[in-house]
Amino acid sequence: FDVFEGQIFVASMNEAMPALLPADSKAGDVAFYNNIALGAFNLGGALGGIFFGILSDRIGRKRTMTYTILAYSLFTCVSAFATTWWQLVLYRFLLALGVGGEWAVASALVAEVFPQRARAHSQSIFHASSVLGTLLAVAAGSFIVGNRQLALSLPFLGEGGQLTGWRLGFLLGVAPSLLIIWIRISLHEPELWLKTQAMPSEAKGSLGQLFAPALRLRTLVGVGLATVGLATFWGTHIYGKDVFRQAYQAQTGTKATDILKHAEMAGMLLVTLGGGMGLLAFGPICERLGRRGAFLFYHLGGVAMSVLLFQGISGLAALAVALPVFGFLTLGMHAGYAVYFPELFPTRLRSTGGGFCFNAGRILVPLILFLKGWMQKEWEISLANAATLLSLLFLIGVLLLLFAPETKGQDLPT
Template sequence: MDLDQRAPEAGAWYEGISRYQWVVLVIASLGWVFDVFEGQIFVASMNEAMPELIPPSASDASIPYYTNLTFAAFLLGGALGGVVFGRLSDRYGRVRVLVWTILMYSMATCLSAFSASWWQMAAFRFLVALGTGGEWAVATALVAEVFPRRARAWSLSIFHASSVLGSWMAAAAGVLLVANPDLGWRWGFVIGAAPALLVLWVRLSLKEPERGPSADPSKPRGSGALGRLFRGPLLRRTLVGVGLATVGLATFWGTHVYGKDRLRGMVEARALAELPEGADDSERADLLASLARPLKHWEMAGMFLVTTGGGIGLVCFGPMADRFGRRGAFLAFHLGGLVAALLLFQVISGVTPVLLFLPVFGFLTLGMHAGYAVYFPELFPTEVRGTGAGFCFNFGRFLAAPILFLSGWLQGPGGRSMRLEDSASLLALLMLVGVALLPFAPETRGQELPG
């Protein structure tokens, strides 16, 4: 019997949900929590790691350039991982491939601790992203196929919102490990091996979903061919999905992650303002060096606030999508995210005002990402669902990577030496591209998953 037929349509979304369905949501969410931790631990440690890893001949002004190259390597790895592992999950099953992805990102994150140069860090981040990109594609397809239609938006929003825990863990690692002079940034990557233990629970607890790729023996295994995504009615759905993901990922890495740095910059400015008039560059550098640990704590506080607001936004996307439709929810977050970014980076100033606004900024710039977990599985039939959802989300990473090269060039000495605030604001304008895509996006509210 189909899972939609077992659960009543009336009542709260969680009524009639079985224990096993909750287990699936918890395990998929934990995989995503650790997935995000593996990505965000670099964000939490990049200001300490990259000065050590750039070439000896490079100046400090080139650090943003090498940082953005490393971000770009991560995005490219995620693009490839989502496509490869999404297709493998359509061929070999969701559960088996979920195990492969968790093992890959756990081991590669641990190996990142042994980086001796920026290109080694970039290479390891590429391998991490192969696993994290694949995990998202497999887990979203798994949750979408296990939960009934009326609970799909809520369950997938909760799944995606669990990413907040991963970001909190990365922020905690930043305070307890990265900022600790007796430990340092490398230990944050070492603990990235811990999620490998999750695979034991996955293997013992999960089974292939009834609506998964193995449910219909008449459909050949491995039928999740990329070519199907670019034929017939699936072509428009694929292009819309890729476009939305590109906007979200480019603005995440080019705008959202710098919310914490805006707060740190305000704290630095307040400290420097206390120096006597006429203080030279060496005095300013000495003061900031003496404040390195408290500045790191402020930076991680900013990361915590942005992430907390973002988590609330992720949870809210589901009910908003049920109330106003998928397109309506995307519209609200794209327009709201643009306004919030311009306010934070161009208008609001001072430690306290920035501190208070960061949760709002996080809510509006991150909330749309839950829509990728809700919407993309609804666009594709069962035999290409993992392939389609993974391709949309992760090929968006591939297209977002050149935008981060641009961001690094804009901020670097070889480009325009643009302020971080101006670069983040410029990339936030991409939200308007997301708005322009919405008239072409099929509305899927209240519909069954395509068979």
């Protein structure tokens, strides 16, 4: 559900942001403010992941997860009532605090409850379950956001007082709060975490210890890998759907917004299905090639497929085949963060370390996305060219692997 909270904006940003900007805003202006919103989401995720990761190592996985779900459910719902672009950006930042925090807690939790032989596969399945959230966002985009007949009258809103499709999509974000009931009743603290409670409190959830000599390189490698994956996700991966929409419009000549919205969501569906397969495949691939070998496979494949998609493919039939492959290669390494990061840190720092690595990467992403939006606005660089440029970051990920320790077949450090 945390992924739905992130992806519902992706599914509706071509409707939401134009509705909050002046009517005469250009496409470059919309792209600029959308990138600001995406950047705010990543910054909030960074801060939330670090804070809740530390909190989880100190007070437990169960209690912390409750707080993260409450945060992202509440502020996604509140986003439906934004009346200016900056309000929407603010709500994206606040809900991301919970989204980033839940990843840190959940990845540590899954790593601690499964044995070593099943850890890589279980973490891949855990991360692949995020596809369900994206599929929910696709469905909301197709049947709610793109449905112009769905509207409720609320006089304090703009757009003639209409609670339009994109606003209704955000309202759905309150549903995950029901998970809190299940967590409070059914979820138990991992045995590994309970054993750490005999340690002195200062030994648990200490951010400074991540940069002790024994862990410093591991921390920096983790942050670097996450930065590459997150920047390419928000700057390249999510725009596969727009390529399909543009190709559909070029091939059919239609200008009907509802039809084009369905084409866009069809493209998002193709990318998402491929991405889900890529996430599931990371576990078996990393068990065969090792953690470093799996990251290498996805990074090289990601940059190659991105250049091919945005610069060399235009027909609908070809895109229908290419988009799942693109999704597979540009998203699959994200399961690797859930597999790899918990293996880098001892139990007393596992949620802190994993949360810091994954979410500190988000701190750099807003700067990258701001630059991308600025280039689209001021230099009028096309979406395809901007996405292609950002895909070159995968090559930096290849270089980082030279310094990454191999953890295949090893027990979790205690």
